Amino acid sequence: EAGVVQSPRYKIIEKKQPVAFWCNPISGHNTLYWYRQNLGQGPELLIRYENEEAVDDSQLPKDRFSAERLKGVDSTLKIQPAELGDSAVYLCASSPGHTDTQYFGPGTRLTVL
Amino acid sequence: GESVGLHLPTLSVQEGDNSIINCAYSNSASDYFIWYKQESGKGPQFIIDIRSNMDKRQGQRVTVLLNKTVKHLSLQIAATQPGDSAVYFCAEIKAAGNKLTFGGGTRVLVKP
Numbered sequence: 001e002a003g004v005v006q007s008p009r010y011k012i013i014e015k016k017q018p019v020a021f022w023c024n025p026i027s028g029h030n031t032l033y034w035y036r037q038n039l040g041q042g043p044e045l046l047i048r049y050e051n052e053e054a055v056d057d058s059q060l061p062k063d064r065f066s067a068e069r070l071k072g073v074d075s076t077l078k079i080q081p082a083e084l085g086d087s088a089v090y091l092c093a094s095s096p097g098h099t100d101t102q103y104f105g106p107g108t109r110l111t112v113l
Numbered sequence: 114g115e116s117v118g119l120h121l122p123t124l125s126v127q128e129g130d131n132s133i134i135n136c137a138y139s140n141s142a143s144d145y146f147i148w149y150k151q152e153s154g155k156g157p158q159f160i161i162d163i164r165s166n167m168d169k170r171q172g173q174r175v176t177v178l179l180n181k182t183v184k185h186l187s188l189q190i191a192a193t194q195p196g197d198s199a200v201y202f203c204a205e206i207k208a209a210g211n212k213l214t215f216g217g218g219t220r221v222l223v224k225p
Contacts, residue, residue: 004156031211042202042215043157056212091156098211101147104156 002026004105006092012111018080021108025073025094032069033102034077035091043091043104049075050098082112123220132190134219136203139184143205147213148177148188152199160188160201190221198223 005024013019025032030051035043046065048056051072060067064083069075079086089107126132138146145164149157163170163177163186170177176189186203200218 041217042204043213044215045212048211093156095211100211101159101162102211102213103159104149106154106156 004092004094004103006090006105006108008108009106010109010111012113013082014113015084016081018078019082019110020079021077021090021092021110023075023077023092023105025075025092026103029094029096029103030072031095031098031100031102032075033093033095034067034075035093035104037089037091037107039088046077048098055098079110082110084112086110087112122217123222125222125224126193127224128195129192132188132193132197132221134188134190134201134203134221136186136188136216137184138186138203138205138216140205140214141181141184142207144207145205146177146179146186147204147206148175149202149204149215150197150199151202151218157202193221193223195223195225197221 007022032049034046036046037043045059047060047067049069052069065079067077089109091104091107093102093104095102145162147162148160150160151157161172161175161177163179174191178187200220202215202218204213204215206213
């Protein structure tokens with residue numbers, strides 16, 4: 001069974017440019033999460049979706065970050081405009097339900113110059 | 114705020130020896146705790162979890178111990194192998210919301 005798929009794997013952009021990340025969760029997983037992981041630290045939750053509904057976006061910097069999961073399957077995370085401090089690995093995870101084990105994708109490493 | 118943390122940033126262990134990774138937590142209201150393994154260039158991989166009402170849980174070559182009195186969690190890896198080289202994170206979670214709070218990670222280096 002395929003795991004969580006993310007693309008691109010790496011992205012280098014200049015500050016003030018927009019960037020988008022894509023995630024395809026494990027088939028049948030209703031819950032989807034986006035995390036940000038800074039170097040040497042553990043992941044931090046940005047947003048959680050139950051199907052197409054964002055049920056926890058309290059940690060998402062809404063001035064520049066946005067996310068969507070229109071059909072309750074794939075999801076995109078966007079940053080516009082990017083800042084130097086946004087350099088990190090952005091991880092997507094999914095779980096069958098909201099109380100189940102989370103399975104992580106490989107992440108997208110973002111470098112903002 | 115309450116947090117989960119780790120005692121040691123790096124652990125070097127000889128191949129075949131046992132490894133012990135420690136973690137301190139401060140939120141006594143967590144429902145359970147999880148250990149994740151993260152290899153370079155990959156996302157965290159679930160290893161084992163333990164509910165807050167348990168003291169010990171065993172998996173394949175791994176054992177997690179929970180000491181609620183001193184709010185301490187440990188992961189023991191038996192007969193450490195080169196493939197065990199990675200960063201290990203402990204995380205706490207409350208069932209409501211399934212929100213993981215990760216610690217800072219311990220890097221395990223297995224020497225041949």
